[in-house]
Amino acid sequence: MAKASRKVTILDVAAEAGVSSGTVSRVLNNDAHVRPETRQRVLEAMERLGFVANRQARSLAGGKTNTIGVLVPDLGTGYIGEIIRGIDAELSFHGLDLVLYTTHRTASKEANYVANLASGMVDGLLLVLPRNPADYVGNLTQRKFPFVLIDHQGTGRDCPAVGATNWQGAYDATEYLIKLGHKRIGFITGSMDLGCAVDRLAGYRAALRTYHIPEDPDLIYEGTFFQPDGYAGACAFLDLPHPPTAIFASNDVMAMGVMDAVRNRGLRIPDDISVIGFDDIPQAALVRPALTTVQQPLENMGRVATQMLLDLLQQPGREVGRIELPTKLILRESCRPPRDASESSRPAL
Amino acid sequence: MAKASRKVTILDVAAEAGVSSGTVSRVLNNDAHVRPETRQRVLEAMERLGFVANRQARSLAGGKTNTIGVLVPDLGTGYIGEIIRGIDAELSFHGLDLVLYTTHRTASKEANYVANLASGMVDGLLLVLPRNPADYVGNLTQRKFPFVLIDHQGTGRDCPAVGATNWQGAYDATEYLIKLGHKRIGFITGSMDLGCAVDRLAGYRAALRTYHIPEDPDLIYEGTFFQPDGYAGACAFLDLPHPPTAIFASNDVMAMGVMDAVRNRGLRIPDDISVIGFDDIPQAALVRPALTTVQQPLENMGRVATQMLLDLLQQPGREVGRIELPTKLILRESCRPPRDASESSRPAL
DNA sequence: CATTGTTATGTAAGCGCTTACAAAAAGTTG
């Protein structure tokens, strides 16, 4: 008995089952207008011949690819991997394929991929940490092409997007440090061309304002989400005449760089300097002291974005806004009240 | 001027340029038999109309998909991400698409995907950490369907594969611990249905034999490459009447579980227990103390495997064997001589 | 039993492109 082969087409199955190719196609597509006995006969013929449908032909003839394009800035970080895991799970569940493209953080490459993919190559797009969505969001929306942005803010227009409460997360983390008694809190930003980085900085600033702590520009270091920037930012802060007593980094990887720098200065965490990160990647719990961080529901973001996209596939042009999944402050061991804090200096609650 | 749209076909371009669709196709495929002036005219018409070729149609008519299927057991770990990064880079360079499938470590799902994908859906397959290649390797080889196994051993036949020197890597790591003075070295295996796990255990055993250290079955814990097994294995070792002074885990993720368990016992790394992992995923350098580990050239494995596959695409049926890329022991901070070691107890060099 | 309505199946055009083969055009040689 022959196994799966390129040569078995619906014509072969039709001949084997004694029906037309149209009926074979109906069985393939679970059309209701097939008698159960006929359906069974066709399915058995498929099994006997080892028939496997040709996806290209189905896409071309049916006008659908059953494929979703996923654009990511790069690979290899746990952050992206967790999001893709959620995407992959949802797509698998719905029998859709995932085609992966890496933009290498290049805006022109991103726009180029989008233009190509949205021209019939995929049924929809998931754009993870997009660089310049303003370049193409208007066009996609006008054409009712289904897409969802993941972890993004800032196109100047309402469009399908899933993110986390970056602002609130950063506000909560800063507030927590303030309530511990910290009045000088260093902040290391992410890449400021990304909306999530902008929101986290804004949350930090808002918490300072709420508690009437003046913002000190020397306590804000612009980073790029990479570990060396955490290290460099912490060194810059510790070189100040009045160094901070706490450092809040915009992601866990940079927070680990901060921890390195603090230790290299012979200082202790959290006795001398408290540290907070953002993301709650698995390693945050593994470092010592275990990192206090703002947890992002990465995998769930992937899932929710995919579900949103699938809804859009069913109802093209439907109005969908932004969904923000809650962040959560995860308290571990990297924070404590500042050394010179006393009860009288605590903010009134 | 109209931009990319599904509606522009080669017929439109042919009309615009005043040639036949056959000529448009020749230009599309860089056929030599087109006059330069004609070619230019057609390219300009494509530009004017915003033509984008339909990939499904090209695949169906031309019999090639220009797509490579990549099967992985799961996502979210740095290990897989690094390999995919290498694959992605090579495929991008050659203008091929990457379609990603996750088998969720299920052998039947793996075999099913392979059967489907190898039936004209993709031009070739890259199988990362395959579960049961013996199920389908014979069929693929017989049909001259191009595939490459990544990080695999044990199909009982020679076939295209890229791996790392697991045996040598484990031998080197164990040797290093022995030379530090450790005589009781715990070993946590990976999933023993994977060849790489088998090789690592074999390398560990070989090093013990070389230095005449008797193998103690209580010092070998069978794991599955997941972090909880590292934790559980370390707990089992530390509960022994004569616990080990060092623990070598078959991958970094489990090594991090070991670190957790050691700390929860109030012990210090490396003062009380030395720890070694395997892989050198990015996170290995981030934990504290930084993990000594056997580095696998993950990204390069992805690259080399992809190059091998591209060669096979050009010459189907060509005989290709296994390539092993060298591992490398990366010394960091998680190891030191055992507490009771003295110079006289060091093995003679 | 005749009529009407519903379900099931067959037929064939077409999805967008490739490519073999035929025809036309261009170039070379004696």
Add this chain to the structure above:
DNA sequence: CAACTTTTTGTAAGCGCTTACATAACAATG
């Protein structure tokens, strides 16, 4: 200039499947 060769282009079948429409078969009703 005629004959021959090479290059370029047009034509049309076909890749494997979908699906609109026509036809056949079956069921229900008066």
